[in-house]
Amino acid sequence: MFKKIALMSLLTIAARGDDWKIVKPSPDLSYPRDHGAHFDHRTEWWYVTGEVAAATGESFGYQFTIFRRGMIAGESRPGESALRPRQVFAGHFAITDIKNSKFTFAERLRRRGAGLADAAEGSMHAFLENWEIIKNDGGPIRVAASDAAAGAMIQMDLDPAKALVAHGSGGYSKKGPEVGNASVYVSFTRCATKGIINLNGREFSVKGESWFDHEFGTSQLGKGVAGWDWFGLRMDDGRELMIYGIRKVGGGYIAESGGTLVDRNGATRVFTKNDFSMEVLETWKSSKTGASYPIRWRVSLPSEKLNFEVRAKVKDCELDSRGTTGVVYWEGPVQSSGDARGSGFMELTGYVESLGGKF
Numbered sequence: 001m002f003k004k005i006a007l008m009s010l011l012t013i014a015a016r017g018d019d020w021k022i023v024k025p026s027p028d029l030s031y032p033r034d035h036g037a038h039f040d041h042r043t044e045w046w047y048v049t050g051e052v053a054a055a056t057g058e059s060f061g062y063q064f065t066i067f068r069r070g071m072i073a074g075e076s077r078p079g080e081s082a083l084r085p086r087q088v089f090a091g092h093f094a095i096t097d098i099k100n101s102k103f104t105f106a107e108r109l110r111r112r113g114a115g116l117a118d119a120a121e122g123s124m125h126a127f128l129e130n131w132e133i134i135k136n137d138g139g140p141i142r143v144a145a146s147d148a149a150a151g152a153m154i155q156m157d158l159d160p161a162k163a164l165v166a167h168g169s170g171g172y173s174k175k176g177p178e179v180g181n182a183s184v185y186v187s188f189t190r191c192a193t194k195g196i197i198n199l200n201g202r203e204f205s206v207k208g209e210s211w212f213d214h215e216f217g218t219s220q221l222g223k224g225v226a227g228w229d230w231f232g233l234r235m236d237d238g239r240e241l242m243i244y245g246i247r248k249v250g251g252g253y254i255a256e257s258g259g260t261l262v263d264r265n266g267a268t269r270v271f272t273k274n275d276f277s278m279e280v281l282e283t284w285k286s287s288k289t290g291a292s293y294p295i296r297w298r299v300s301l302p303s304e305k306l307n308f309e310v311r312a313k314v315k316d317c318e319l320d321s322r323g324t325t326g327v328v329y330w331e332g333p334v335q336s337s338g339d340a341r342g343s344g345f346m347e348l349t350g351y352v353e354s355l356g357g358k359f
Helices: 001-012
Strands: 043-054 059-070 086-098 104-109 118-119 124-128 131-135 139-146 154-160 172-174 182-201 202-217 224-236 239-249 260-263 267-273 277-285 290-300 306-312 318-321 325-339 342-349
Touching: 001 104, 001 267, 043 154, 043 325, 059 124, 059 131, 059 154, 059 182, 059 325, 086 118, 086 139, 086 154, 086 182, 086 318, 086 325, 104 118, 139 277, 182 224, 182 239, 202 224, 224 267, 224 325, 239 290, 239 342, 277 306, 290 342
Parallel strands: none
Antiparallel strands: 043 059, 043 202, 059 086, 086 104, 118 124, 124 131, 131 139, 139 154, 154 182, 172 182, 182 202, 224 239, 224 342, 239 260, 260 267, 277 290, 290 306, 306 325, 318 325, 325 342
């Protein structure tokens, strides 16, 4: 019963808008403190994607995300039932077997507390039972998730090669025209990665690179927004590129779309919607949901002399997470060619149902 109630509430029900803190310009950020949870904001996630390979030639993409959603703002009140959920956590875990074009996905939903799920305040440690993302001072980011039914498991250590990147203006990432249409958004864009993948009973020792995001806010997306198209690319020349286009219902991107280019030395340059263009070259239609996703793009960023293509390494990377967050989206490894030769991940949302006002 709780799972059904939480699912119905996770993206649709919230306390009054003035009960939640909104993200404003010039956020006061300090790390490692702000790697931790921000329970006074309604929505938050810790997100890891990576591409790794085994010495025997197998290659994999992986994604692991822990979401937090506030249901009722503030602390519990005297006499309030302990069963009343104030915070819920969801987890998404996926492995893409690139050679065999096979996609494996698992999800999990738990209320906060009782050892089921929680996140530390003041340091990076979020967990749902035995799924966790944790970073101790001076150590790697450690990621672990397993699902017996899916036959999948990962254990990874991520060692950031560059300093933390604060997107937008000092971490203030504007997502719409209204006050509060923003999030705090930071990333470790290139992390040396090593660990273990177990898939369908076969275990692989793997190495590669990963990308870590942490984002939180209360009302990032305004009305009239369908979803977003996002790329996180690690270029072969040592740079990284993040682009997000926030799609309007009916087509086109809102003015607050943009991105960040990270130089080899970690210096960043922020750009806006007017600085880039994206053209769909190919789509793939899901036989499960009927949604059509753009899986090959032409991207241009003239100010940086970057013209390139991005294509999915595996077409079917659709995650049907209606059992947890209520959202269906596409997330998988991509290859880029041209002036931004490299690889990374792509995320496509809002192609089944609009996400406007839900984040």
